[in-house]
Amino acid sequence: MNLFTDIRTLVIDSLAAMTAEGTLPEGLDFANVTVEPPRDAAHGDMATNAAMVLAKPARMKPREIADALAAKLVADARISSAEVAGPGFLNLRLEVSVWQTVLGHVLQTGDVFGRSDLGQGKKVNVEYVSANPTGPLHVGHTRGAVFGDALASLLDFAGFEVTREYYINDGGAQVDVLARSAYLRYLEAHGQSVEFPDGTYPGEYLKDVGAALKAAYGDTFVDQPEEVWLEEVRNFATEQMMELIREDLALLGVKMDVFYSEKSLYGTGKIEAALESLDSKGLIYQGVLEPPKGKKPEDWEPRVQTLFKSTEHGDDVDRPVKKSDGGWTYFAPDIAYHYDKVSRGFDMLIDIFGADHGGYVKRMKAAVSALSDGAVPLDVKLCQLVKLFKDGQEFKMSKRAGTFVTLRDVVDAVGADVTRFMLLTRKNDQGFDFDLDKALEQSKDNPVFYVQYANARINSTLRKAAAEGVPTDDATLAAADLTQLAHTAQLAVARKIAEWPRQVEIAARSNEPHRIAFYLFDLASDLHALYHLGKTEKSLRFVNESSESATHANLALARAVSIVISAGLGILGVTPAQEM
Template sequence: MNLFADIRDLVIETLTALQAEGALPDGLAMDNVTVEPPRDAAHGDMATNAAMVLAKPAGMKPRDIAGALAEKLLADDRITSADVAGPGFLNLRLAPSVWQSVVKTVLETGPDFGRGSLGQGTRVNVEYVSANPTGPLHVGHTRGAVFGDALASLLDFAGFDVTREYYINDGGAQVDVLARSVYNRYLEAHDLSVDWPEGTYPGDYLIEVGEKLKELKGDAFVDQPEEVWLEDVRNFATDAMMDLIRADLKALGVEMDVFYSEKSLYGTGRIEAAIDDLRGKGLIYEGVLEPPKGKKPEDWEPREQTLFKSTEHGDDVDRPVMKSDGSWTYFAPDIAYHYDKVSRGFDALIDVFGADHGGYVKRMKAAVSALSDGKVSLDIKLTQLVKLFKNGEPFKMSKRAGTFVTLRDVVDQVGPDVTRFVMLTRKNDAMLDFDFDRVLEQSRENPVFYVQYAHARVASVMRKAGEAGVDVSDATLAAADLSLLSHEAELAMAGKLAEWPRMVETAARSNEPHRIAFYLYDLAGSFHALWNRGNDETSLRFVQDDPNVTQSKIALARAVSVVIAAGLGILGVTPAQEMR
């Protein structure tokens, strides 16, 4: 049930009727007609822009269209008033029975209330985290992991067929550095002293890996040249780091459907196949790029390279895929990887990158557009940095990691639920301050607590009502006399619940799961306000002397908790049954 969609359908039907009567000309495009909550709740329950968007193509005054539309809409039992405002907006008020029916629908539908069909089974690949397998995940990866996982859950809830994917960056020079670092720990496990050149990974997390390598190989690699042990240690170290990363993700509640290895692209013909596909479309050529902006001519040497004509697909400049020495650029395996995604039959791709990958956006979009002949979309979401604070001071680096604060540092401090919710309290491309003290505060300023407290309050009142002998099962509450929910505050609460399906659709269309966190905070605020009004107005209290009235009021509270639980489920957060 999407009440806003239902009323929009009514508006479209009414406009069509006006056309049939000759009050509006035929052939008007209705795609831009919307029905939304008004900016000011005092203006009504819903507002439509129909008259504003149709006035010019219809050759009529907006207020004339709005007036004709209002007159016909009032014939529907759901509409109690339709007022023309300003240049031609139409504000609508709905009958109390409409809002009361929302509560009934929530209770009858349960956790699936708001689950939509927007996606219609569209296959979407969401790639996120994709960290180099050189150590534990850091706090930046944490934000990307939470965002990507919540986005995948949101799209699933909205009716998409979602695949969660992790791209293992194990094909570059960084895994050789990892292997050398593990080899050092292996030598230390044999009580040998080692040097740590700049650029290696000295974190304590490799000590155990070095010891395990000793258990496996004994002293077979001691005093041996690099060509003897590098490949074996590289594979061993990469597997060990991926085990660590999987454990980190599990601690955060993240599970991937696919782990895809970059290394699998090399020596298998996959990169060549992707480039050949582009070559067959006339998009690969030999050429020389212009000097980079800001470079002096004497600092730059023109070299002929193999280039992808990415400017034909929206990029600023063409991009090299093969260097003058015949080796692939970093871009080439990325093209091949996305070629593989397209070949797997996905209808849409979403990549979640860190803020430092901003330069990849246009080139990757161009590559996917070219590889799929414009049939597969790519949306790249960049997650900005997270600043950590504790006791009013910047949080220090992790000794275990050596150079950064790890995902485990954060989860161990505040738990996965708090971590996930807080990471979604800002839009992905906005900086985020994560204060370890504030996120554990029990106050309205802490959105995690505020939302969880609302859910826990409902659980508490239901327990008390149950102990008093009131049947508070969902089936019984759905059958209660909901016409008893007549106070304006109760109807407004039901109205907030009615926004949930629309919010899911809006957030899914824009790939913005933070909208769910924002909505939950607003929903919790409305519920707390209703609860607090009960302190002064006894008629608004959830438990009354009359058991029938109690059931109707608890039905409203229970509906709130159902929606909160559904929203928290999308965010990957467990709803609280009580607060301690």
């Protein structure tokens, strides 16, 4: 039940009737007609822009359309009033019974309420984290992991078929550096004194890998030349790092459906096949790129390269896919990887990158557009940097990691639920200062506490009521006399609950799970406001000692809030608090 969709359908049907009657001309497009909450709640429950968007194509005055539409709408039993405002906006007020009906529907459907068929089962691949397998996940990866996982859950809730995927960057030079670094720890495990040259990874986390190498290979590789041990150590260390990464992700409750290895693209013909696909469309050629804009580097010289004509698909410049020496560029395997995604039949692709990948967006979109002939959209979401603060100071690096704050550091400091919720209280493309002390503060200024406290407060009330013999099961509460919920504060909560399906669809359409966190905070605020009013107005108390029927109605409202909060927290990957 999406009340906003239902009322929009009423508006569209009314416009169609006006067309049939000759009030409106034939052939008008109603696609841009919306029904939304008004900017000022004092203006009504909903507002439609129908008259404003249809006036010009209808060659009529907006107010003329609005007046006629208002007359149609008030004939519906759900509409209390339809008032024309300004040049032609139409503000609607709904009968109180509509909001009461929504509450009954929530209790009857439970956590299904708000789920949508928006996605219509379309297959979506969400690729996120995809950190180099060279060390533990850091706080930047943490934000990407939380954002990607919440987005995947949101899309699932909205009716998409979602695959969560991690792209293992195990095909580049960085894994050779990992192998050399792990080898030094292996020698150290054999009692040798080692030094880490510039460019290697000195983090203590590799001590475990060195010890594991010793246990697996003994002294086989001690003092052997690199060509003897490099491949074996590289594969061993990569798998050890991926196991560490999987453990890190598990700390956040993140579980991937697919781990895809970049290395599997090399020597298998997959890169060649992807480029052949582009070549067959006339998009691969031999050419020389222009020098970089601005000051030309001293070592720049024109070189003939194999180029992808990405400018034909929205990029700023064409991109090299093969170097002049015949080696692949970094872009080539990425093209092949996305070609594989397209070949797997996904209807939509979403890539979640770190802030430093901004320059990569256009070329990747161009590649997917070319590979799929424009049939598969790619949305790239960039996660901006996170700064951690504790005791008023920027949080120091992890000694074990060597150079950065790890995911484990953050989870150990505040817990997985708090980490996830807090990182979703900002849009992904905004920088975020994460105050670890504030995240644990028990106040309205801490959004995760405020939302969790609302749910815990409701469940505590339900437990106490049940202990006193009051039936609190959803079936009983759904059958309560909800007409008793007519106070302004009660209706404010009901109206906010009714917005839930709409908020889910808006967030899913824009791939913005932070909207769910914002909505939950607003719903919790309305619930807390109602609770505090009950201290002075006894009729608003969840348990009304003088009226059993009022108690059932009040508990029904509270339980509906809990159902929605639990569903929203589930999307965010946060466990709803039962008590605090």
